[in-house]
Amino acid sequence: MEREHRVGQQVGIVITVRDVTPEGDRRSIHRPPRERGDDPLTFRHRPVIICRWAIRCIAGLPLDFCARQSDSSRAVFSSVRTPRVYEHIVEQIEAAIFERRLGCGDRLPPERELVRQFRASRVAVREALRTLEHRGLIDVRHGSSGGHFVRAVDVGLLRRDFTTLLRLGRVGVSELIEARLFIEPEVARLAARRASEEDVKTLRGALEERADVVRDGVHPRLHDIAFHRLVGGAARNPVHSLLVDTVMDLEFDAVGPQPALTADDSAQVAAAHREIFEAILKHQPERAGEAMEAHIMDVQRRLARRERRTS
DSSP: OEEEEEEEEEEEEEEEEEEEEETTEEEEOOOOOOOTTOOOTTTSSSSSOOHHHHHHHHHTOOOOHHHHOOOGGGGGOOOOOSTTTTHHHHHHHHHHHHTTOOOOOOOBHHOOOOOOHHHHHHHHHHHHHHHHTTTTTTEEOOSOOOOOEEEOHHHHHHHHHHHHHHHTTTTHHHHHHHHHHHHHHHHHHHHHHHHHHHHHHHHHHHHHHHHHHHHTTTHHHHHHHHHHHHHHHHTTHHHHHHHHHHHHHHHHHHOOOOOOOOOHHHHHHHHHHHHHHHHHTOOOOOHHHHHHHHHHHHHHHHHHHHHHHOO
């Protein structure tokens, strides 16, 4: 099948539709330049009716070419024409959210209006809305004031998705330590530059709480993880905080809640955390980064010894 169409300010429309009829006869339909009173964007004034197969071809032209919409200039979204329409609907709504044309709490147009704006089927629109809900970008509310609403960013949801992705890749302890060596020293440097008085107070409290649980004979694993999370938060960068939280979650799962830790090991961890804290307290970025790197390398050596003993 072959189609040609041309729109000009003075020429009007020239449309040539070529197809093969069921009988195999090849035909052409030619629409001449407009005459006075013709609208160059519609077939309203001079309908072309040749036969059923020709009408199907003409109807197959882009809808916004065949019929003018009086309120198209006010539409938020543009029509889509693709075998996987719902994916393009998802892309457009995502773009509107990411570019902040739609903000948190904003309500999407009703389903019927989305069908009209996208010029897509209800099935495609519903599939797109389900996809957006699954990705955590919109919420569905029921009742008289219900509908589809842009949801607030849930960092916890993003972290869980990232963690699941890494788990499916079967990430090992050595890869996690390598990632920590790449991420956490820089995070500690940023924390030393940016930590507020409240951050310092929280970090000091975490160190004191760890000392208390060790005296009570409780394993300090969760407190050690909490300290690293707090350093990530003090860096004042949600991306860094997300990365630290993720690698700590993965390491916790890989190593376990109570890894073999001697009294000397526990004392070394406490001393390393104290050194990192002092560097952050005094706003000494390089010292903080070096202390964090030395601490993680010590963790790496300790885990390697543990692996050799168990192998």
